[in-house]
Amino acid sequence: MASVAERIFVSQESSPEIPNKVQPHIKGGVELVHVDKAFSNGLVATDDISLTIEPGCFYSLLGPSGCGKTTLLRMIAGFDSPDAGDIRIAGKSILGTPAYRRSVNTVFQSYCLFPHMTIRKNIEFGLKMKRIQPLKRRQRVDEMLSGMQIEQLADAYPAQLSGGQKQRVALARALINEPEVLLLDEPLSALDAKLRRELQIELLRLQKSTGITFIFVTHDQHEAMIMSDKIGIMQHGRIQQTGSAYELYEHPRTVFIARFLGLQNIIRKSALTHIPAHSSSAHHLTIHPERITLLSPNENPREDGLSNYRGVIKDRLYKGAHTDYVVELENGVELLVSDQSPLHQRRTPGMYVDVVFSMADLIPLEE
Incomplete structure (x- = not known):
């Protein structure tokens, strides 16, 4: 299968140096234990989901719109709370921990950059909230700008950037805080095919270089199969099957999974x-x-x-x-x-x- 071959090729390529990560340290895994979530109108978003994502894994949640994948991401981030069940990072429950205290950062489809701040200040924002000293902040931002190859954009504003440049800034802002888990909510869906391909490879290299656990939400089966160590296919609030791209392609379990994978x-x-x-x-x-x-x-x-x-x-x-x-x-x-x-x-x-x-x-x- 070409997409799996592409992924193997990319993972064997030498990765660009990421600031402060000469040898990546594998970050914490994620566990979901019987997680339920329903909205006030009675719509079930997640139904008794139990899932283990290994530390340092690139895990994709794949499924059609409305299947619950973004709600699951929001609960891990702390933007929503489950009605039942537990969510753990590195073996510790994070229920009751506010979003800003979780070792989790999120990259959104809409980038969510501060329009009144320069790119440098956007990337620096998280470090400033953590009260990192100005000299050290500047040094780390400089390293991140260089590592993401956007040094020339340091003094620009978001409105002056292309979609691909904005996405690199959003990634830099998330990664500079060195989270254990990086959540990506369809971050490439608004990009054209060529740029999307380039950033798919960039994301793979970043994940392997940093050792951060990536949880990637998408409805694009080809994207998930190219990029992921493991994929969970969701339908009606449940994970119907999980496995590597090869396992899912060679052994789809149901008619729905086969059709969703394009068979x-x-x-x-x-x-x-x-x-x-x-x-x-x-x-x-x-x-x-x-x-x-x-x-x-x-x-x-x-x-x-x-x-x-x-x-x-x-x-x-x-x-x-x-x-x-x-x-x-x-x-x-x-x-x-x-x-x-x-x-x-x-x-x-x-x-x-x-x-x-x-x-x-x-x-x-x-x-």
Whole structure:
């Protein structure tokens, strides 16, 4: 899977030096124990969530709007309180501890920079509230400006900055306080694709360099899979499945998770022949598009262990390194197939093909 490969590549790259962090010290983990939260209108935001996030982990909360992921973040930050359950950082309960006393900082989607302050003063603000001496404050701000490569912006104001520059300032302001946990609430959603990609890599390097536990909220499955050590997929206030990007992609548990991860081949088991009746009690199956082979009918070897279905190409989507085909089988089932054949072998809509895959690549899905 390309996104996992990208993440491995980034994590192996040498990270830029982060101020005062020659050797990163792994910071405290987060535990949520049977956390419930409902709003005054009766809407359940989180429903009996128990979760352990290891120290120094880049953990992403992934899910559709309204699933409870931002509410969970706000409770860890101290902006909201749970109705029941406990929240712990480094093994200690933080319930009753006000937000400003928690070793937690938050980076918001809207940046929340002070418009009347220069960039230097924005970054310095947290240190000033902690009554750090002016000379030491200046030294640490200078180091952070250099580490984030925004020295030239020190005397500018937020209104003079681009979206990417504002996000770097927001990160610098959060990191300078050296929190144990950094919460990021969809911080890249307002950026264009190129800048978003650049800051994804920057966030990964920062997290590995500082050792801070990152909890990242997003509804973008590709972003979560590229960046995360672990991902928790939320629906209706509950975490439906948690695991690495590889684990989730290769073993989605339910139809909802498969669809949310972008797996389009959701098939009713009864629609496929050659499937052993005892293979699974699940009523739905999925298969990754890259695990399916297209062959011309006259070149199909009909090997044992492979399922073969005749179909017709309905659509073709050229994507550079590969081409996606929508193929309709004779029984009406449509499958998305990802093909990396050389350009001269690529097929066109209307052509009949044999769709071939191994039964071992079919993944059973719960409802």
